[in-house]
Amino acid sequence: MSSLHEFPAIDHGLLRFLTCGSVDDGKSTLIGRLLYDTKAILADTLHAIAATSQRRGLSELDLSLLTDGLQAEREQGITIDVAYRYFSTGTRKYIIADAPGHEQYTRNMVTAASTAHLAIILVDARRGVQTQTRRHSYLAHLVGLPHLVVAVNKMDLVDYDQAVFERIRAEYLDFAARLGIEDVRFIPLSALHGDNVVERGERLDWYDGPTLLELLETTPAAHTERPESFRFPVQYVRRPRDAANPDLHDYRGYMGRVESGEIAIGDPVLVLPSGRRSRVRDIQVGGVSQPSAMHEQSVTLLLEDELDISRGDLLVRPDEAPPTVRELEAHVCWLAETPLSPARTYVLRHTTREVRARVKRIAYRLDLNRLERESAVQLDMNDIARVSLSLAQPICPDPYALNRATGAFILIDESTNDTVGAGMIVEASASPSP
């Protein structure tokens, strides 16, 4: 790993991933190992951990101490919230969403997974596939993570036995097939000793696949895997007034991020939900023109025609328009201590658009232990359910399975302003609500 601190000759962009698994599967140790072996931990941090490890009477450096940042976490020895960690190699930058495995697992896992592109699911080699393994795999699948890595950890405790690894792999593949999970990779490793995390180690010589870091380095970036429709939610409309600058007199800039697809000067656009059409006259960043913009770029679009467009509107290509709907079928993860009530109205935020929403029906709640559906009249914290929502104004969504940016929404409690629900659209029904 000599290239770690040289400047990137090749830039493979950024990969966001999360780690999950049961409480004692060694998640914190794995993150610690990744940071330690990629030299992302600096000496003073290491000294602090060494001192704490010693104070607690541990013979070795406790790498898991790296990830518990809050007072209450240190007091209780648990992780209470999602944290983000960073490391980079010669070619790529990584953001780890470190979601706690303890209680409140569902909401934290969904939160961490929502921005991730890959999940590492830890399995304790001694215990094999557990309920928690299945639960987290299911959640990762539901949140639409295209890549799963099953890290069979603690191989040191099973004498690095290949048969143990193969047995776990076969069992997991059987389960994954039933869920429809397609891309799963398996790596035997020891986070404690570092085998197959960043360095290969010698004790797993029967394994000739990539190490965990090699696999992360070669995972395709988001958006490179399938063609996507152009989606541009308008964040902010800019009409600068500057008497001294006549060039700005007719300036109407629509600011936003290309959530998916691409756009170039001259391309036709359709404004939703109004249905008006125009063409792209210019694409700017910081007032400077560029010929085109790609997914995840934040730009300003100028159109040929003067249209009434405001925050919350969506620009698309005329031949790729999503439906305009007032009813939704969605998977909702409830995040709040106060249960979801069908009697109440919530604010639904979809891209940059806010509408009021009411739950019409809870079709079923998922029992994450048995992975079965059950009936429910309300949703409690950490519940995931399939619900029907009716909206006070229309939105223009895609199914979440096709587009994570335009298929997701959050629910906000109007009295507390808290974010109380996370939604993934299964189906948007085009029929107007009565």
Added chain:
Amino acid sequence: MTRLDTLSHLDWLEADAIHILREVVGQCANPALLFSGGKDSVCLLRLAEKAFRPGALPFPLLHIDTGHNYPEVIAFRDRRAVELDARLIVRSVEDSMARGSVVLRHPHESRNRHQSVTLLEAIAEFGFDACIGGARRDEEKARAKERIMSFRDAFGQWDPKHQRPELWNLYNARVHPGENIRAFPISDWTELDVWHYIQREGLELPSIYFAHRRPVVRANGLLRPVTPLTPARPGETVEDVRVRFRTVGDITCTAPVESEADTLDAILAETALTTLSERGATRLDDHASESSMEDRKKAGYF
């Protein structure tokens, strides 16, 4: 249509920060951008330009001045504001002391902690519903837990146990009157990313970020600058050392590091190879306890 490549990581970070800045302005009625003249807020200001040009920045710049800032930094701050045609609001801890809202335990106490009081007073005075800051999650372990849109109650308090979940890039900056959002567009940047960005964009910085000779004393493994505010104590030996600042803040609590790096290339090389974290090497106030940053943030610190 042919598919384009993936954004480089710096381009991605830039686009993401611009998205966050625009969400603040799209959702909040009266935001301000905290500008101290330091490297992180220099990046923020550049990102704000990219987000909102042409035309004026849609928010004022706010600086909470402890009265213990390096003159080079204050001069830089004022000059940048003029160059950008930005509205600069300065509120000072000394005014809070004069009002009696800040009471020092002793005259030489660091005023860094007390910035929180002055910041909250400024928020109330101008009715800001959001303050955009240049904090990064890699700076400190309490920051690693903080949301990009971080909710503060009417007392400016951060409650790490009851943060709003933040999903996808659907940020929730809604507040009731008196409450406040602290928005951190460069949360996911590291110190090295900031230096790369400064180099790529050709951003100007206060001169003290580059290696220069300065009288210092060595204390507790750190270099303490010798200034009229922080004179050498009896028994301390003053040395003339070539140093630079990795982080710039209140004179009484910011330490420089020994360095020969007087260009951005040299700083980048040094940052990539350093074995000390930014705060570990430079902050005299984070060492007070394992949770000093967390405690200050709970009390309203940005």
